[in-house]
Amino acid sequence: MKILLVEDEKDLNNIITKYLKKNNYSVDSVFDGEEALEFLTYSEYDLIVLDIMLPKMSGFEVVKKLRNINNGTPVLMLTARDSGEDKVKGLDSGADDYLVKPFDFNELLARIRAVVRRKYGNISNIITIGDIELDISKKKILKAGKEVELTGKEYEVFEYLIQSKNRILSREQIKEHVWDYGYEGESNIIDVLIKNIRKKIDTENGKSVIQTKRGLGYVIKEDENQ
Amino acid sequence: MINKIKRNFNNMSITMKITLWYTSFVIILISAMLLMSFFITDKITGDTNKRELIKAVNEIISDPDEFEEFDDGIFFLKYDDTGEITAGNFIHGFDERLPLKESSLSSYNSKNGKFYYYDMKIYEDEWIRGVIPVSKITQETSLLSLIILILTPLLLIIIIYGGYKIIKSFLKPIEKISDTALEIQKSGNFSKRIELGEGKDEVHKMAETFNSMLNSLENFYLHEKKFSSDVSHELRTPVSVILTESQYSLQFADNMEEARESFEVIERQSKRMSELINQIMELSKIERKDKIILEKINISNIIEKIMEDYKNLLIERSIKINTYIQPNLFIYGEKVMIERLFDNLLNNAMKFTENKININLYAEEKKCILEVIDNGIGIPEKEKDAIWNRFYQINISRNKEINQGFGLGLSLVSKIVELHNASIKVDSEENKGTKFTIIFSLLNQG
Numbered sequence: 114m115k116i117l118l119v120e121d122e123k124d125l126n127n128i129i130t131k132y133l134k135k136n137n138y139s140v141d142s143v144f145d146g147e148e149a150l151e152f153l154t155y156s157e158y159d160l161i162v163l164d165i166m167l168p169k170m171s172g173f174e175v176v177k178k179l180r181n182i183n184n185g186t187p188v189l190m191l192t193a194r195d196s197g198e199d200k201v202k203g204l205d206s207g208a209d210d211y212l213v214k215p216f217d218f219n220e221l222l223a224r225i226r227a228v229v230r231r232k233y234g235n236i237s238n239i240i241t242i243g244d245i246e247l248d249i250s251k252k253k254i255l256k257a258g259k260e261v262e263l264t265g266k267e268y269e270v271f272e273y274l275i276q277s278k279n280r281i282l283s284r285e286q287i288k289e290h291v292w293d294y295g296y297e298g299e300s301n302i303i304d305v306l307i308k309n310i311r312k313k314i315d316t317e318n319g320k321s322v323i324q325t326k327r328g329l330g331y332v333i334k335e336d337e338n339q
Numbered sequence: 340m341i342n343k344i345k346r347n348f349n350n351m352s353i354t355m356k357i358t359l360w361y362t363s364f365v366i367i368l369i370s371a372m373l374l375m376s377f378f379i380t381d382k383i384t385g386d387t388n389k390r391e392l393i394k395a396v397n398e399i400i401s402d403p404d405e406f407e408e409f410d411d412g413i414f415f416l417k418y419d420d421t422g423e424i425t426a427g428n429f430i431h432g433f434d435e436r437l438p439l440k441e442s443s444l445s446s447y448n449s450k451n452g453k454f455y456y457y458d459m460k461i462y463e464d465e466w467i468r469g470v471i472p473v474s475k476i477t478q479e480t481s482l483l484s485l486i487i488l489i490l491t492p493l494l495l496i497i498i499i500y501g502g503y504k505i506i507k508s509f510l511k512p513i514e515k516i517s518d519t520a521l522e523i524q525k526s527g528n529f530s531k532r533i534e535l536g537e538g539k540d541e542v543h544k545m546a547e548t549f550n551s552m553l554n555s556l557e558n559f560y561l562h563e564k565k566f567s568s569d570v571s572h573e574l575r576t577p578v579s580v581i582l583t584e585s586q587y588s589l590q591f592a593d594n595m596e597e598a599r600e601s602f603e604v605i606e607r608q609s610k611r612m613s614e615l616i617n618q619i620m621e622l623s624k625i626e627r628k629d630k631i632i633l634e635k636i637n638i639s640n641i642i643e644k645i646m647e648d649y650k651n652l653l654i655e656r657s658i659k660i661n662t663y664i665q666p667n668l669f670i671y672g673e674k675v676m677i678e679r680l681f682d683n684l685l686n687n688a689m690k691f692t693e694n695k696i697n698i699n700l701y702a703e704e705k706k707c708i709l710e711v712i713d714n715g716i717g718i719p720e721k722e723k724d725a726i727w728n729r730f731y732q733i734n735i736s737r738n739k740e741i742n743q744g745f746g747l748g749l750s751l752v753s754k755i756v757e758l759h760n761a762s763i764k765v766d767s768e769e770n771k772g773t774k775f776t777i778i779f780s781l782l783n784q785g
Contacts, residue, residue, distance in 0.1 A: 122576050122579075124607065132583060135587070166572070193571070193579075194571075195571075196568065214578070215582045216583075
């Protein structure tokens, strides 16, 4: 999952970025509203964590502009004001959730999970496909009750595929959602990762959970794995 | 008993009290007037009767042959020497045997009423007595009494009811005032006002005063609300950093190097917080002061000393500084505050200047003028008034890398200027620079 973090306080921006990366999110960090809109025109994000008080353009304006160009990326607002007015204004301008500073980081993570979950239309943090169970809040994968260990990037790819189950995702899309803006990796990196995931998750004789659609990309199908 | 009445009276509404008060007085007054008027009519009637009686008896005496037993409401009796009646009729309720007295008017009361009688001797052996019953008041007076008896209660009712209505309508606004106050107290909404409409009486005046008091209360309240929200805003960000940084470090730092990095951030943010708290405390301490003790101070020395302190820093930041300080200028002031004022202005100039600062201090027509001029980004015209507000920061300067301030400096400056009865003005052109001018009253030099 890829997050755009917009926060002008350098130290806070740094630590949130570090924290999110530790939790297997890809993060692009920017320091003002204009920069945020620029990043949003070039890349796709699963979520924007947006401070309200920003130089050049306030968080409210950023959301408004975003919604005006029909960009529905979920927005979680960070506000240093706990007045009801700001919350109402934030939500009404198009934000999906808000969090008042200072916040507990676990709460921020939980809210991020909830917003992303809603974006993909999932109702719970635990998604089951056949005998595979993914617990997003614990970042844990169980295969027939046994835990499967994935690397950070492998996990990110797998979570993205399973969150958007039944949708065919192109290699480019997967890359967009798993790597930061500046990444210039090998073109076959996704294929390599998928191969690794399959090795760890699939049983020897059964067909793979992740299906390859030639010329299109990859998909995890719910019904075929029941 | 008296206590009970007192208690009941105290518990009554003002309308009731006033109504009761004037009602009792009106009743007492009217009763007294009625009594008086009855007494006076009675007296007048009596006097008229007496005069008529004497006149009638005298007429008879002057012409004794014309004796009549009854004439015009007066009875006449004739007596002989021994007191026997020789002419005239029996008068109901009057005792004819009362002794005769020469030329004297007497009254006689019986159960049938009051009589006046007047005796006179005609000859040696003949007396005339005139008797007039006085219980019969005249028809006019009886009509008057009747009118009074009917009118008085009617008048009383009109007075009481009218008065009650007027008092009630006068007191209605007061009720409205207390209702408004209660509503504000309950809801904490200071935007409520008392609406009485047009009017020039005392109550309207009072409501107006009340409303203007509410205005200033509301302003104060909004001001304080904004201030505390600003303070909490400014404190929340460093607290967020400290909290997240320490949580992260506790969870993920696996060597001293990483932990040290976190500590550095935490220290930086804590310092920022404590600096903010200090500034807020200082500002609120100065803002609470209405008066300070001013003494004669040498402002030239103060400015010069501060410039000396800043010399190295200015060189370090490669800011070119030009100073013109006229020596030994004296003003009334408080040394620490003047230092704070100049310090803030200089800091401000250093923050925003391109590369040059001018400091001027000189005397001009009994004024002492201090100028701080920079060639920085300037202040947009529409924000020139806002710079004095607490927590105002020019938008670009919100980027914390360039500017580590909180926007409290100029608030402090303006408060210090105010406490010194001085004046401050700002001339600024965007991207050209800003000039702050402070004008103190100058004391004699030396």
